[in-house]
Structures are given as structure tokens and as C-alpha cells.
């Protein structure tokens with residue numbers, strides 16, 4: 001199929017097609033010390049209650065609350081108190097701990113204040129977590145608190161989804177490696193570094209494969225080799241209509257191209273293919289903004305599905321446009337905006353020229369505003385739902 005022959009897929013339908021073609025990766029067991037950012041692949045129930053024993057919240061004396069106001073001996077029979085440290089086992093019979101600052105110690109006797117309530121300064125067994133309680137659910141991302149809880153419950157290892165292994169390459173004879181001086185007509189490969197960052201942020205392990213030339217055999221060799229160990233191939237460039245657009249025919253020969261063009265601005269030439277063994281290929285457009293916007297809209301949700309996340313999409317919030325948003329005619333446009341809090345509202349201002357080569361339109365962008373195709377546009381002052389990248 002010639003590149004131009006691909007049907008233009010509606011942006012929403014394209015997102016659904018990508019997710020339909022994306023599997024969830026298998027799970028693996030990982031030490032709690034290595035699991036930050038990973039997604040739990042099973043529900044986690046507490047094997048036992050926490051605290052496991054009655055424990056003191058303070059340094060002080062364990063006693064019977066009913067005996068408040070009395071002078072007690074240092075043994076825990078009725079009429080006695082026991083010296084105890086924070087976290088220490090509260091002896092049987094005691095139901096309160098009085099802080100060391102609140103007692104008067106005189107030899108073997110302590111005088112305790114009156115009016116103590118049972119349970120004061122003491123954690124009952126099971127007060128924090130009940131045995132058998134569902135504490136973490138499948139699909140939860142593991143952060144500091146979740147990993148601390150898993151460890152507290154005695155889990156040295158957690159069952160998490162595998163991270164996607166992504167092979168990343170740029171394509172284009174005009175590209176040169178960053179740090180070299182471009183001759184006239186040459187362009188520094190920036191997409192690879194932008195996409196490397198975006199992929200890592202989205203939880204992928206990335207192998208960076210450099211710059212592939214606009215030469216079918218060399219490109220095929222690189223891609224076939226990369227796919228031996230990768231779950232996902234991400235390329236940039238080489239998907240628009242032109243003589244050097246080699247990615248689509250290559251993916252046609254390796255698997256099934258589901259999307260070759262999208263009614264999306266920026267990012268019309270976005271390409272998505274499924275390959276044997278559940279592998280995926282994303283052919284992102286060459287223009288820097290187009291590659292990052294299509295990453296946001298299509299690749300990031302797919303990477304999250306691979307990793308077992310419950311929530312695949314960025315959160316959205318209503319924002320009030322501070323500018324007249326022109327529509328792109330026949331394509332859904334994702335416009336880059338900054339956000340400002342004004343009273344109870346978020347106000348969205350354009351990041352300036354939305355040219356697909358102008359990376360500055362994404363630098364500092366805090367949301368993407370989706371403008372439906374048509375000739376209407378959206379007037380300044382209108383409230384629209386925006387995809388939030390970062391809150392002000």
C-alpha cells in the first residue's frame with residue numbers, strides 16, 4: 001500500500017485502535033527495593049494484623065487506665081505499672097500508657113495522673129491493618145508508602161508487571177548525532193533524546209539504536225535485530241508521504257499496519273502496527289512536536305496498558321481559554337497551553353506559535369487542549385476539558 005493510500009483515521013478511533021492492539025505484559029517477582037514505579041500485578045492482602053502485638057506509642061508506664069490518679073508499684077499486678085519504651089510490648093492487663101513526662105517517679109513507685117482513658121498511648125493489635133485485609137489492589141503503582149506497607153507486612157518481593165522494553169531509533173539521512181556541527185541541510189537528531197526522556201518517564205526500559213539511514217535494507221536490518229529483544233519499536237521520521245518514507249512499507253512486511261494516517265494536528269502521519277508475538281511498532285512523525293504529541297496521545301497510554309496501569313490516560317480538568325483557539329479544519333488539534341490559577345479556575349494561555357517544528361511550544365506546556373475539527377474553533381472565555389501534563 002502506498003503511504004498516501006492509508007485511510008485517515010479519526011483521532012479518537014486511532015487511540016482506541018492502539019489500545020485494542022496493545023497487550024498487558026506478563027508479571028514478575030521483584031524485591032521491594034527494586035519495585036518503585038512498578039505496577040502491582042495482584043491484589044495484596046495482609047497475611048497478619050498490624051501491629052502484631054499491643055505496643056506503646058510513647059516512653060512511659062503501662063498501667064490500667066482505671067487506676068489513674070493512684071501511686072503504683074513497678075510490677076503489673078493490679079495497682080502496679082510497668083516501665084515501657086516507645087514500640088515496646090504493652091504487658092497483658094494494661095490498657096493505657098502514661099507518658100514519662102506525666103508521672104512522678106519515687107523509687108519503686110510512680111504517681112500517675114487521673115482521668116486516663118483505656119487505649120491512651122497504646123496501639124491495639126490490628127488497629128492499623130486487619131489480618132486478611134485487602135491493602136493494595138492490582139493495577140496500583142508502587143510508591144514510597146505502598147512499598148513501605150508491603151515491607152511492613154513482610155513481603156520481600158512483590159508481583160509486578162514487566163516493564164516494556166522499547167527499541168528507539170531516529171530515521172533520516174539528514175540527521176547527525178548531537179554535539180556535531182551540522183553542515184547546511186543537516187539537522188541534529190533531537191527526537192531521540194526527547195523520546196528517550198518521554199519513554200523513561202512513562203516507565204519503559206529503552207535501548208537507543210541511533211540514527212537509521214533512509215535506506216530500506218539498512219533500516220530493515222536494524223529493526224529486525226532490535227525486535228529480537230524489544231517489546232515495542234518506536235521510530236521517528238520516515239512516515240510522511242515522500243520517497244524516503246520507508247517505515248510504513250517495512251512495518252507492512254513485518255506485521256499489520258492498523259493506522260497509517262490520523263486526523264490529528266500535529267501528527268497526521270502517525271503509524272501503528274502490531275507485529276508477531278504481541279509486539280508493537282509506533283512510527284512517529286519526524287517533526288519534533290508531532291513526535292512528542294503523538295507520543296502523548298497514543299504511545300504513553302499504550303505503555304501504561306503494557307505495564308498494567310488501571311488508569312491509562314492523563315487526568316483532564318476544565319480550563320478556561322484565554323485565547324481564541326482556531327480549529328484545524330479537518331483534524332483534531334492538540335494545542336499546547338500554560339495554566340494559571342485564577343480564583344477557582346484554571347486559565348489556559350497558548351504557548352505561542354504551534355508549528356510542528358517549534359519545540360518551544362511544548363517547553364513549559366502544562367496541558368494539551370483538544371480542539372475539535374471544523375470551522376468553528378473555540379472562543380476565548382470558553383471552558384474546555386484539557387489533558388493535564390503538570391499543574392501550576
Ligand code: AMP
Pocket residue numbers: 170171172174175187188189190191192236237238239240242285286287288
Ligand atoms: P520526515 O517525516 O522524516 O520527513 O521528517 C519531517 C521533518 O522532521 C524533517 O524536517 C526532518 O528533518 C525532521 N526530523 C526528522 N527526524 C528528526 C529528528 N530525529 N530530530 C529532529 N528533527 C527530525
Ligand code: MG
Pocket residue numbers: 171172173237238244286
Ligand atoms: Mg525523514
